[in-house]
Amino acid sequence: MGYSAFKVFWQGLTGNKGWQPAWREPDPRPQYDIIIIGGGGHGLATAYYLAKEFGVRNVAVVEKGWLGSGNIGRNTTIIRANYLLPGNQPFYELSLKLWENLEQDFNYNAMVSQRSILNLIHSDPQRDAFARRANAMRLSGADSELLGPDEIRALCPFLDFDNARFPIQGALRQKRGGTVRHDAVAWGYARGADMHGVDIIQNCEVTGIDITDGVCTGVQTTRGPIRAKKVAMCAAGSSGRVAALADMRLPIESHVLQAFVTEGLKPTLPGVITFGAGHFYVSQSDKGGLVFGGDIDGYNTYAQRGNLPVVEDVCEGGMAIMPMIGRARLLRGWGGVMDMSMDGSPFIDKTGTQGLYVNAGWCYGGFKATPASGYCYAHLLAKDQPHEVATQFRLDRFRRGAPIDEKGVGAQPNLH
Numbered sequence: 520m521g522y523s524a525f526k527v528f529w530q531g532l533t534g535n536k537g538w539q540p541a542w543r544e545p546d547p548r549p550q551y552d553i554i555i556i557g558g559g560g561h562g563l564a565t566a567y568y569l570a571k572e573f574g575v576r577n578v579a580v581v582e583k584g585w586l587g588s589g590n591i592g593r594n595t596t597i598i599r600a601n602y603l604l605p606g607n608q609p610f611y612e613l614s615l616k617l618w619e620n621l622e623q624d625f626n627y628n629a630m631v632s633q634r635s636i637l638n639l640i641h642s643d644p645q646r647d648a649f650a651r652r653a654n655a656m657r658l659s660g661a662d663s664e665l666l667g668p669d670e671i672r673a674l675c676p677f678l679d680f681d682n683a684r685f686p687i688q689g690a691l692r693q694k695r696g697g698t699v700r701h702d703a704v705a706w707g708y709a710r711g712a713d714m715h716g717v718d719i720i721q722n723c724e725v726t727g728i729d730i731t732d733g734v735c736t737g738v739q740t741t742r743g744p745i746r747a748k749k750v751a752m753c754a755a756g757s758s759g760r761v762a763a764l765a766d767m768r769l770p771i772e773s774h775v776l777q778a779f780v781t782e783g784l785k786p787t788l789p790g791v792i793t794f795g796a797g798h799f800y801v802s803q804s805d806k807g808g809l810v811f812g813g814d815i816d817g818y819n820t821y822a823q824r825g826n827l828p829v830v831e832d833v834c835e836g837g838m839a840i841m842p843m844i845g846r847a848r849l850l851r852g853w854g855g856v857m858d859m860s861m862d863g864s865p866f867i868d869k870t871g872t873q874g875l876y877v878n879a880g881w882c883y884g885g886f887k888a889t890p891a892s893g894y895c896y897a898h899l900l901a902k903d904q905p906h907e908v909a910t911q912f913r914l915d916r917f918r919r920g921a922p923i924d925e926k927g928v929g930a931q932p933n934l935h
């Protein structure tokens with residue numbers, strides 16, 4: 520069913536009895552053209568664009584839990600397109616453009632809020648680096664500007680400008696950055712894909728990938744075997760384990776990343792703010808809670824929960840730039856499993872097995888990538904050619920000596 524202001528009004532008058540489930544709960548069919556493994560944001564977006572933009576509708580998304588149980592429902596909801604390297608920035612700019620029209624496109628309120636993102640600058644070399652980044656952003660068509668301390672003071676009087684170790688000297692601002700209600704993104708894409716005929720199959724774990732003579736022919740699941748012409752892995756933090764079902768080893772480590780929410784406060788933060796001398800980022804949800812996070816815990820794990828030393832580390836980052844956060848009470852914290860690649864950049868590629876594709880390596884930044892990742896993966900699956908903004912997200916880039924090392928820190932996931 521379509522959603523509109525009139526429908527909300529009418530349902531309000533008639534006891535809200537006419538709403539229907541947002542998507543069907545079909546049983547798996549014996550065969551599909553394409554099976555997508557993983558019903559997170561990227562898997563659902565891929566299915567949606569496959570059906571809507573590329574006319575491929577005989578598609579199933581197979582999810583081992585419930586929609587939103589993975590990182591799509593666990594992230595800190597930040598969207599932005601403020602990358603530096605040509606392999607990355609045009610892709611993230613496409614994503615931001617897709618975010619800007621997403622709610623109209625799939626007729627669902629995802630609370631896309633372009634409330635801006637400020638990356639704080641604490642030293643002269645950092646200002647130079649951010650000026651370079653701002654120029655790279657503009658070259659890809661994105662917006663960017665450099666602010667001085669007075670402009671930031673007018674926006675965020677609560678920041679600690681004169682901190683002895685990390686004085687705030689300026690900021691890189693992207694006004695079109697902001698936040699999106701993360702689980703509504705999964706629901707909106709699921710509903711949109713379902714409306715175009717895609718089967719979304721929850722509580723169905725893929726336990727095997729069938730390969731005969733180098734050709735992928737389908738998957739084994741907890742609800743029986745399903746045949747497919749193409750199988751698309753899209754399992755984020757579980758990518759390594761899913762790829763192992765096809766005897767593949769990915770250049771990925773799985774790490775836990777935590778997020779935190781405080782009690783609701785009056786509107787305080789003008790947008791997303793990131794600390795430039797440590798790892799801390801914060802925004803304010805529409806309910807008023809400060810939503811923040813920092814570093815990964817720093818050891819390999821598949822557990823969706825973190826440990827106290829990182830809680831302390833993240834809170835120290837918050838106290839360094841906005842001491843008033845120390846007065847807020849922490850309500851909740853949780854963890855999600857990150858698929859950290861060795862250069863911090865993702866993969867959208869074919870594999871060495873015919874008919875088997877991979878979408879993985881999204882690290883901390885996969886939420887903002889959701890629309891473009893879905894669009895470019897759908898492009899690859901439908902046409903067997905990479906989309907023009909995703910040509911460098913290849914699996915063999917390390918062998919070729921062509922990593923997309925955005926942060927210049929090499930193969931150290933804890934630094935990406």
Ligand SMILES: Cc1cc2nc3c(=O)[nH]c(=O)nc-3n(C[C@H](O)[C@H](O)[C@H](O)COP(=O)(O)OP(=O)(O)OC[C@H]3O[C@@H](n4cnc5c(N)ncnc54)[C@H](O)[C@@H]3O)c2cc1C
Pocket residue numbers: 556557558559560561562581582583584585587588589590591592593594595596597598723724725726753754755756757761776777778812853854855856857881882883884885886887888
């Ligand atoms: C705490 C935290 C904060 C973050 N903050 C941000 C942020 O602010 N901005 C940003 O851009 N990114 C952020 N991220 C990263 C972002 O959330 C992820 O990169 C992105 O969500 C990953 O893609 P996904 O949505 O498809 O993943 P998921 O939602 O994890 O989807 C993968 C799905 O695959 C399923 N699956 C796994 N194995 C199988 C199997 N064998 N069979 C069937 N299904 C399977 C899982 O159940 C899961 O639902 C954050 C992540 C975390 C954890």
